[in-house]
Amino acid sequence: MTAVFWAAYAMLGAGALLTLVRLARGPSLLDRVVATDVLLVIISAGLAVYAALARDPTVVPVLVVVSLLAFVGSVSVARYIGGMLIHAPAADDSGERAR
Amino acid sequence: MNEVDTVRDVVAIVLVLGGAFLCLTAGLGLLRFHDVLTRMHAGTKPQVLGILLIMIGGAIRLQGWSATWMLLLVAAFQMLTAPVSAHMISRVAYRRRHVRRDLLLVDEIRSGESVDRVYRGDEPADAPPEQPAASLQASRREDQAPSGGV
Numbered sequence: 001m002t003a004v005f006w007a008a009y010a011m012l013g014a015g016a017l018l019t020l021v022r023l024a025r026g027p028s029l030l031d032r033v034v035a036t037d038v039l040l041v042i043i044s045a046g047l048a049v050y051a052a053l054a055r056d057p058t059v060v061p062v063l064v065v066v067s068l069l070a071f072v073g074s075v076s077v078a079r080y081i082g083g084m085l086i087h088a089p090a091a092d093d094s095g096e097r098a099r
Numbered sequence: 100m101n102e103v104d105t106v107r108d109v110v111a112i113v114l115v116l117g118g119a120f121l122c123l124t125a126g127l128g129l130l131r132f133h134d135v136l137t138r139m140h141a142g143t144k145p146q147v148l149g150i151l152l153i154m155i156g157g158a159i160r161l162q163g164w165s166a167t168w169m170l171l172l173v174a175a176f177q178m179l180t181a182p183v184s185a186h187m188i189s190r191v192a193y194r195r196r197h198v199r200r201d202l203l204l205v206d207e208i209r210s211g212e213s214v215d216r217v218y219r220g221d222e223p224a225d226a227p228p229e230q231p232a233a234s235l236q237a238s239r240r241e242d243q244a245p246s247g248g249v
Contacts, residue, residue: 004112004116007116007119008112008115008116008119009119011116011119011120012119012122014123015119015122015123015124015125015127015145016126017126018123018126018127018130019125019126019129021130022126022130022138028195030191030192030195030197031135031138031197033188034129034135034139034142034188035129035138035142037142037184037188038125038126038129038142038145041125041146042122042125042126042145044150044173045118045119045122045145045149045150048118048153048154048157048170048173049115049118049156049157051157051161051166052111052115052156052157052159052160052161053112053160055160055161055162057161057163057165057166060157060161060166060169060170061169063169063173064169064172064173067150067176067177067180068176070180071176071183071184074187074188075184075187078188079187081191081195082187082190
């Protein structure tokens with residue numbers, strides 16, 4: 001049974017690491033938003049896996065908080081980028097843009 | 100531990116392993132795909148199905164109804180909020196040209212052509228507007244003009 005536990009934690013950890021790589025490398029802000037969303041989902045999945053495998057219900061309220069935070073964070077950043085879309089930036093940094 | 104409990108544990112652990120595997124596939128897809136929309140497609144797997152599997156596994160394995168209700172609350176909340184955030188992120192991604200349009204088979208929003216010609220900010224370097232100079236002029240003109248709402 002311990003091997004099964006380690007397999008679950010290893011898959012979750014590998015997924016979180018790959019998501020962190022995308023979070024660091026993401027070419028745009030939206031990629032990072034998606035990566036952060038997935039990372040929070042993986043964190044809450046890991047907490048739930050711990051609660052299920054160790055039969056420890058004390059971390060279950062943390063799951064509610066983490067899922068709420070994931071939703072609020074991604075939606076607020078998406079709305080922030082939408083606001084940037086309406087107020088277009090000044091044309092000074094065009095040389096930087098035309099990479 | 101009697102036989103029924105063992106069967107229940109096996110079912111719960113299979114569900115939990117399935118959810119963990121979906122988290123791994125989300126990481127892989129997030130790293131290997133090339134586009135905000137396709138990355139979101141990969142990332143939505145644990146957001147709905149993975150969380151659901153793990154929650155069912157946890158509800159089977161944890162005793163007591165309070166934990167079960169809270170896990171059910173988390174699952175319902177994920178299923179409510181995942182479409183909302185995905186919709187908002189994908190809409191902004193399309194408008195800001197973070198979408199590889201050469202890979203799209205059907206593009207129903209692209210009829211106006213006006214969105215496509217204007218620099219909107221942080222375009223990805225591999226998908227600039229079609230005519231960069233004209234787009235820059237148009238976006239400068241847009242900056243000069245007073246913005247009229249949405």
